[in-house]
Amino acid sequence: MADSQLSPIARFENILLATDGSEYSAGAERVAIEFCKVHQAHLHILSATTTPDDAGWMGAQADQDAENSLDENLKRLHKAAEEAGVECTTQVRSGSDPYEVIVDLANSLTVDMIIMGRRGRRGLARLMMGDATAKVIGYAPCAVLVVPETQSMWSSIMIATDGSRYSDMAAVTAAELAKSENLLLNVLSVKVPSHSDRRQNEAQPIVDRVLGFLEEQGIQARGVVEEGPADEIIVEVAKEKNSDLIVLGNFGRTGIGRVLFGSKDERVINSTDASVLIVRGGG
Missing domain, CATH: 3.40.50.620 (HUPs)
Structure with missing residues (x-):
């Protein structure tokens, strides 16, 4: 193992949790808070949404309901992080593709690791990795931790x-x-x-x-x-x-x-x- 590969690079001080608020993100949410508590890391929590071209077939009210649901989940996670003694910030961001929103924020915050679920709401098979997760792994500037919904630390x-x-x-x-x-x-x-x-x-x-x-x-x-x-x-x-x-x-x-x-x-x-x-x- 070359000396150049053994420099102290594996520090985890700035963590990004990407969650869509679904049950598939539950394991990632649990692990993110536990991990940041153990490593005394700052936790950034992001819910990435797709920017609609118009009100969409479900209408503006459905969009508002979805945003309210994300906000409530972020408030819940912020409270859980605070109770665990973890410094935490939360935000909802929109973009043409959720993976781009996640990767862009990871770059701007210079995070050490992204934590996310194996799949999101749009996944078709219970066990299969979602498209957004695969793309984040492919384009992320940092390590990516993929957590099944039932996992803990x-x-x-x-x-x-x-x-x-x-x-x-x-x-x-x-x-x-x-x-x-x-x-x-x-x-x-x-x-x-x-x-x-x-x-x-x-x-x-x-x-x-x-x-x-x-x-x-x-x-x-x-x-x-x-x-x-x-x-x-x-x-x-x-x-x-x-x-x-x-x-x-x-x-x-x-x-x-x-x-x-x-x-x-x-x-x-x-x-x-x-x-x-x-x-x-x-x-």
Whole structure:
């Protein structure tokens, strides 16, 4: 693990919770307040709405009712945050697409992490990740934590690493979380059958390298190497180890400015009951 990837970057002082006030955001709302309490972070709460071209087929009254509902939810969350001793600000913002509103605010506030639900009101399948969540992960300038509706703050963390610089960034972040929260950290590397023998043989050294780094940081950790499809193994091992937070590294920026969001990561998010933290790599 290169020294350049081990700088103290994994600080969480400024957190953005994106919520649409639905039951699908309940887990994200819970975790955001708990996380900010543990890390003494400032919490920004945003409800992003779509700007209508006109009053819409449901009429202006329906739009007003929806806005009132969002306002009531934000007041409830602000009170809950205050009771937990968390500094909190709330706002409703409109835009052509909710994900753009979320990403724009994350940029302007220079947040360290965005927390949101796996899907919103418009999602079609109960377990499938919503379009807005996928787009936020793809374009966000920071880490994105995706929280299923039934989840609360985690008690065990797992980092899945392939030895890339993106995984190294994720390992540093997972280490910071495990250290500050005094939690066990599981380190997984997967031997993917379709990969070359050379790449498969790198799995154990990759785990050992991360374990060495964690030992230097005084973090309790366990390593595991398994063979199979990466997304399936990640979900299975997290369940076996009772890890309710999975940390993954995202790719860097492409030439057109979009951050690639891997299909493996999407399959993990769609298949697990755990929260998933996608850490931005260098760009």
